Amino acid sequence: xxxxxxxxxxxxxxxxxxxxxxxxxxxxxxxxxxxxxxxxxxxxxxxxxxxxxxxxxxxxxxxxxxxxxxxxxxxxxxxxxxxxxxxxxxxxxxxxxxxxxxxxxxxxxxxxxxxxxxxxxxxxxxxxxxxxxxxxxxxxxxxxxxxxxxxxxxxxxxxxxxxxxxxxxxxxxxxxxxxxxxxxxxxxxxxxxxxxxxxxxxxxxxxxxxxxxxx
Amino acid sequence: xxxxxxxxxxxxxxxxxxxxxxxxxxxxxxxxxxxxxxxxxxxxxxxxxxxxxxxxxxxxxxxxxxxxxxxxxxxxxxxxxxxxxxxxxxxxxxxxxxxxxxxxxxxxxxxxxxxxxxxxxxxxxxxxxxxxxxxxxxxxxxxxxxxxxxxxxxxxxxxxxxxxxxxxxxxxxxxxxxxxxxxxxxxxxxxxxxxxxxxxxxxxxxxxxxxxxxx
Numbered sequence: 001x002x003x004x005x006x007x008x009x010x011x012x013x014x015x016x017x018x019x020x021x022x023x024x025x026x027x028x029x030x031x032x033x034x035x036x037x038x039x040x041x042x043x044x045x046x047x048x049x050x051x052x053x054x055x056x057x058x059x060x061x062x063x064x065x066x067x068x069x070x071x072x073x074x075x076x077x078x079x080x081x082x083x084x085x086x087x088x089x090x091x092x093x094x095x096x097x098x099x100x101x102x103x104x105x106x107x108x109x110x111x112x113x114x115x116x117x118x119x120x121x122x123x124x125x126x127x128x129x130x131x132x133x134x135x136x137x138x139x140x141x142x143x144x145x146x147x148x149x150x151x152x153x154x155x156x157x158x159x160x161x162x163x164x165x166x167x168x169x170x171x172x173x174x175x176x177x178x179x180x181x182x183x184x185x186x187x188x189x190x191x192x193x194x195x196x197x198x199x200x201x202x203x204x205x206x207x208x209x210x211x212x213x214x215x
Numbered sequence: 216x217x218x219x220x221x222x223x224x225x226x227x228x229x230x231x232x233x234x235x236x237x238x239x240x241x242x243x244x245x246x247x248x249x250x251x252x253x254x255x256x257x258x259x260x261x262x263x264x265x266x267x268x269x270x271x272x273x274x275x276x277x278x279x280x281x282x283x284x285x286x287x288x289x290x291x292x293x294x295x296x297x298x299x300x301x302x303x304x305x306x307x308x309x310x311x312x313x314x315x316x317x318x319x320x321x322x323x324x325x326x327x328x329x330x331x332x333x334x335x336x337x338x339x340x341x342x343x344x345x346x347x348x349x350x351x352x353x354x355x356x357x358x359x360x361x362x363x364x365x366x367x368x369x370x371x372x373x374x375x376x377x378x379x380x381x382x383x384x385x386x387x388x389x390x391x392x393x394x395x396x397x398x399x400x401x402x403x404x405x406x407x408x409x410x411x412x413x414x415x416x417x418x419x420x421x422x423x424x425x426x427x428x429x430x
Binding site: 085 | 225279286293294299300303380383384387388392393396
């Protein structure tokens with residue numbers, strides 16, 4: 001009986017890894033759609049979000065079913081409750097990629113991001129994609145050093161985000177208010193995506209060590 | 216034994232009602248701080264957020280402890296898992312009030328909101344505060360009609376939010392880009408606050424009826 005349960009826990013963990021990969025891919029494509037005004041890619045991200053939602057719902061049902069059947073206590077119960085929280089974070093990351101893709105679609109055939117902000121947005125897109133990939137590895141390997149690294153990776157995103165807001169509010173912005181509104185929302189989406197990734201990574205850290213990750 | 220368990224479930228429900236009241240109050244004060252540039256009120260909201268977080272952590276630990284000890288199945292387990300999700304939504308609503316208060320504090324002694332947007336922001340503040348209060352009543356009474364009403368209340372917020380963004384991007388905006396960035400973030404915070412309230416209300420609706428609320 002115990003080994004069936006262990007297989008089930010491993011299955012949950014693997015699904016969380018799969019979900020991380022899906023949202024990493026979704027973020028990568030959303031940024032590609034955004035910077036290239038690629039309508040087809042944007043549509044792909046938007047339709048993938050539904051798949052991510054379905055995947056998460058199936059995973060959550062499975063977790064609740066395991067709790068009901070196996071009646072775990074202590075650390076196993078805690079791991080399953082944490083898995084529910086991680087799946088919620090990952091699903092939300094999918095939503096945020098979806099929001100980015102929707103801005104790309106809304107502005108198509110124009111490019112939503114002014115040319116002189118491409119570098120910073122590409123940087124944010126690359127960094128958030130890497131964070132999501134790393135989160136998958138943290139879940140899979142329970143590598144606490146890598147979990148701590150993610151705190152620094154998030155600092156990079158926060159710095160880029162501040163830089164972006166700085167460019168909007170420096171007084172030399174000449175791209176109009178509508179573009180500033182878009183850029184404010186985009187900055188927020190990238191930042192929140194990274195926050196949720198860090199949240200997942202901290203949950204793994206806590207499960208493994210019983211302590212909160214120090215930042 | 217069963218009646219102890221029932222008392223525990225009632226206690227969880229009451230704590231969620233208390234949490235709703237705390238975030239409603241927090242949103243009310245955040246809007247007051249924002250429109251009046253009231254530093255003391257902003258500080259109060261900011262420090263209340265920590266209390267909300269502590270309250271939520273205590274509640275979550277209690278819920279997990281109930282699951283571990285009582286080993287509920289079927290509908291009782293589902294209700295407890297749902298309570299965890301509702302507490303996460305409510306905690307997030309507290310964060311969003313906190314974000315609003317932080318903008319008020321950042322711009323003090325200036326008022327962050329330009330005078331001709333006061334009406335729309337006051338309207339958003341009132342509507343979101345009422346939504347949070349109503350959510351408390353929905354949790355307490357399990358009134359499904361009121362849960363459905365919340366869907367319409369959320370539509371009002373979405374309309375106000377669109378109106379706000381429209382004012383920023385209409386071409387007649389003359390308050391500068393920094394103010395537009397603030398207003399974009401503020402609009403987003405109010406909108407997300409309402410989204411989380413609706414999410415809580417939908418969870419109650421589903422627990423009571425076994426069906427998803429139709430919108």
